[in-house]
Amino acid sequence: MKIKKILSYTLLLSASFISIFPLFWTVSTSIKDRIDTYTLPPKFFNFTPTAKNYISLFSLDTFWGIYLNSIIITVGSTLLSLIFGSLAAYAFARKPRFRGRGALDGLMIAVRALPGIVLLLPIYKLSSYLGMYDSKIALILIYAGFNIPFAIWLLMSFFEQIPIEVEESARVDGASSYRMFSQIILPLAAPGLVATGIFVSLLSWNEFLIPVIMAGENAKPLPVLVASFISNRTLDWGPMAAAATVALIPIVVLTVVIQRWLVAGLSSGAVKE
């Protein structure tokens, strides 16, 4: 028994170190001077922090616009997924069988299964016909379409926890489907909506394939900027790490907020019907 305990602790501790180290290394590189970055042995703590890399990142003309794009696209697509998704999830949770349920299930699972590139090649061509290339609205719609299955799966589990008796008594009072949904169900499912919203916004915030194909200069979000540092001739790790840190910080903050629902969110759609 004791050996098992020691082995478990060793495994967990070393895995935790490996999980955290790259994050620590990114942040630490972002506050290092060039000289401290390009040196061996690596400097873990013995350096003077500097804001240089952040100053040069923030002084890029395009930086704040790109940051704002990321926020607009994330918020827009999350709201859309939540509004459309909560309606659908409610139907799924309350009526196990209805016309088109099977088809919709299949479609949602297909989104999870199919590589994005398969859909984005035709979407790119279609959007250039419709003049929707490099448009934030188009990006919001595509993000929402790709993420809504997760929102539905997650919301469904929250709606299922609301006892049907609540609805039955409202029904006796003559409430319509919409009134019941908006005034009784949604408030009861508020924590679920928050958790789902945060989870879907993480997916949107991290998305790279959609914008790298569908965004030009106007709609470009943060991951595309972060990626563009690679193609520069001069590899300057400091500002790169600063850009990566700026992308990662909101995630770490949000993750702490939804700690309770994280596990449900991360495995949603994996094993459920």
Add this chain to the structure above:
Amino acid sequence: MTGPRTISKRKNLRPVAHFTIPTWILLAFTILIPFFYGIYISFQNINLASFLPPNFVGFDNYRTALAAPETWSTLRITLLITFFGLLFQIPLGIFLALALHENLRGTKMFRSILITPMLLTPVAVGLTYRFMFDTDLGVINWFLNILGIEKVNWLGSQTSALFAVIIVDSWQSVPFVMLLVLAALTAISPSLYEAARVDGANSSQIFRRLTLPLITPTLLVITMIKIMDFLKLFDTLFILTRGGPGNSTTTLGLWAYKTGFIFLELSRAAALGVLIALITMPVYLLWRKASRGVR
């Protein structure tokens, strides 16, 4: 609240099927129409650099794709990454889940730390690893040097670049395996373990005869999902190696991207996309079948 009264009231509830209409519309425009349009353009000869109106060319793009050595070599690389990735990630995920399942002190904290990697922006993760994998200044080679291992040109040589990709993907995917296995372990009734112990089984016997068979359905589901995710792999590859050196880490999906947006052969890329969808199909069906057993 039992008996016929409840049932009749439930029947009274208005149908809410039309609540799914907005989702249908959204998915029609972002998934359904693009999918069929993709099949449509795969029979044309659209080149993004050409201004000529496209023609129908029948199965030409498919013939070209199946005849091109790149299709097969990138498929081989996809399979290699999938195989070694699974070989690495599934056992590691099981071990971590078992360790968490011991319910030692600090388990909650460990769990929170261990799932962090899967939430992080893959592009930023790729960037960080690119720096860590640097041959001369990277912290990974520095550490290996302490252990007496010679410098590895991680991203510059074919085999090691492939392993670098697998390592980074594993860093982000092992937590997923771990979480699903942990859920399966938690679902096993403790009385089964007690019974086994009463019968005098030791730890390794319990694991092989009891735990492993009970989590096998979950492991099958994980395997299917992971295969689909390896087919999807893009962000990390794009940042870490761009599919290089040469095409040595280019997967089928990345090859479709390159064909469409670097060589601008959109129709040819769409044909590759249809082929990828066909490869995904059996995995998808097996996944559905396997997940019915899990619930």
